[in-house]
Amino acid sequence: MLDDVGTATLNTETLPLAQLDGRILAVDIVSPMTVPAFDNSAMDGYALRAADAELLTGAGLTVMGTAQAGHPFAGTLAAGQAVRIMTGAELPAGADTVLMQEVIERNGDTIRSSEPVNIGVNVRYAGEDIRSGELLLARGQRLTPLHIGLLASVGLAEISVYRRLKVALFSSGDELCQPGQPRRAEQIYDSNRFALRAMLERLPVEIIRFEWLPDDLAAIRTALGEAAAQADVLITSAGVSVGDADFTKQVIDELGQVNFWKVAMKPGKPFAFGRLQNCWFFGLPGNPVSALVTLDQLAQPVLRRLTGERAEAPLSLPAVAATGFRKQPGRQDFQRSRLSVQNGQLQAEPSGNQGSGLLRGFAEADGYTVLEAERGRVSAGETVSVQLFGPLLR
Numbered sequence: 001m002l003d004d005v006g007t008a009t010l011n012t013e014t015l016p017l018a019q020l021d022g023r024i025l026a027v028d029i030v031s032p033m034t035v036p037a038f039d040n041s042a043m044d045g046y047a048l049r050a051a052d053a054e055l056l057t058g059a060g061l062t063v064m065g066t067a068q069a070g071h072p073f074a075g076t077l078a079a080g081q082a083v084r085i086m087t088g089a090e091l092p093a094g095a096d097t098v099l100m101q102e103v104i105e106r107n108g109d110t111i112r113s114s115e116p117v118n119i120g121v122n123v124r125y126a127g128e129d130i131r132s133g134e135l136l137l138a139r140g141q142r143l144t145p146l147h148i149g150l151l152a153s154v155g156l157a158e159i160s161v162y163r164r165l166k167v168a169l170f171s172s173g174d175e176l177c178q179p180g181q182p183r184r185a186e187q188i189y190d191s192n193r194f195a196l197r198a199m200l201e202r203l204p205v206e207i208i209r210f211e212w213l214p215d216d217l218a219a220i221r222t223a224l225g226e227a228a229a230q231a232d233v234l235i236t237s238a239g240v241s242v243g244d245a246d247f248t249k250q251v252i253d254e255l256g257q258v259n260f261w262k263v264a265m266k267p268g269k270p271f272a273f274g275r276l277q278n279c280w281f282f283g284l285p286g287n288p289v290s291a292l293v294t295l296d297q298l299a300q301p302v303l304r305r306l307t308g309e310r311a312e313a314p315l316s317l318p319a320v321a322a323t324g325f326r327k328q329p330g331r332q333d334f335q336r337s338r339l340s341v342q343n344g345q346l347q348a349e350p351s352g353n354q355g356s357g358l359l360r361g362f363a364e365a366d367g368y369t370v371l372e373a374e375r376g377r378v379s380a381g382e383t384v385s386v387q388l389f390g391p392l393l394r
């Protein structure tokens with residue numbers, strides 16, 4: 001299925017450095033220059049020739065001038081000569097070593113030191129980080145502030161990235177009341193739509209529709225049909241189980257296709273995946289924890305692939321169960337957990353009530369304890385696998 005997803009054609013756009021955070025590189029970046037571009041000093045001090053070490057402890061060296069960052073010393077050092085130099089200034093021709101000023105005694109234009117002179121010390125060499133023509137970043141890289149710094153450091157001002165994925169996001173259910181509105185006794189607040197949006201916005205997406213839908217077959221049919229004509233991805237919350245008003249999956253079945261429905265995971269069992277027109281469809285369960293966990297665990301890898309990212313699977317870390325975990329064999333369980341390190345050992349414990357409708361424990365968690373489908377109750381002291389929350393949840 002993922003290979004199929006990977007064939008989606010992606011358009012690109014060229015953006016300035018200030019707009020690149022979180023975007024996905026559409027091209028390989030080959031460095032147009034060498035970094036450092038020239039040999040330079042790592043310290044404020046004196047540039048000299050290591051061959052003059054003996055002279056430095058005795059008669060001393062003569063200071064011929066100054067090299068500042070951005071203002072190099074023009075001449076070439078001869079035997080017995082030194083140059084006052086600042087951090088980042090180009091190493092003068094003839095010099096091979098820098099001593100920091102704290103180990104130098106200066107009288108007039110003469111410097112002396114009893115410091116051992118190791119050739120090359122305190123010099124940052126041209127090309128020791130990056131060579132001109134070298135591959136700096138590969139296509140598919142998600143750009144972080146570090147990559148933006150790296151691109152700027154080789155003088156690049158704008159870069160070709162994939163355009164953002166267009167996502168239509170809907171919540172549904174007659175019981176939902178919008179935050180900020182007075183709630184009738186039988187209503188609950190629509191939390192999924194806002195949490196899901198915030199998670200999605202950690203990815204390079206553009207939310208083109210963001211609406212609540214009533215439990216009304218015709219309204220859902222119209223909204224999903226229209227959205228699919230504009231979006232790359234359609235994401236819905238609720239209406240995928242077997243209740244009398246669970247219309248979402250029914251509409252996708254009717255207008256498009258449901259490729260699979262129901263996953264052996266907890267929370268998230270009624271998750272549905274399919275196609276509607278040219279749109280990928282993710283039908284998330286309505287229970288708040290189930291909606292967010294399925295977006296994170298099931299939709300996220302596909303979405304990242306669709307944005308052009310070369311995404312890696314999250315790290316799975318061994319930990320010790322600090323307390324018991326309640327579980328019945330049957331489904332793979334993603335228990336929201338608090339993680340800590342005790343005596344050098346990673347420990348996990350369930351974070352609050354694990355009910356699929358209850359968000360508080362999730363909000364207080366650091367990661368998931370991922371319990372294998374066949375596993376039953378876990379006792380304190382047993383080894384479990386944990387996954388730190390990734391970029392959508394932190």
Ligand SMILES: Nc1nc2c(c(=O)[nH]1)N[C@H]1C(S)=C(S)[C@@H](COP(=O)(O)OP(=O)(O)OC[C@H]3O[C@@H](n4cnc5c(N)ncnc54)[C@H](O)[C@@H]3O)O[C@H]1N2
Binds near residue numbers: 189190
């Ligand atoms: N007979 C069965 N009933 C249920 C099954 C099952 O297999 N057989 N599966 C259960 C599981 S597991 C889940 S998860 C839920 C998922 O149901 P739906 O996706 O159809 O969602 P709803 O029934 O509409 O809602 C479930 C729950 O979540 C609340 N909700 C819905 N939307 C929001 C929102 N935007 N913000 C906050 N809370 C929301 C809704 O009020 C319900 O309480 O089905 C089980 N049932």
Ligand code: MOO
Binds near residue numbers: 269270285290356357
């Ligand atoms: O699997 Mo449902 O996701 O319990 O809440």
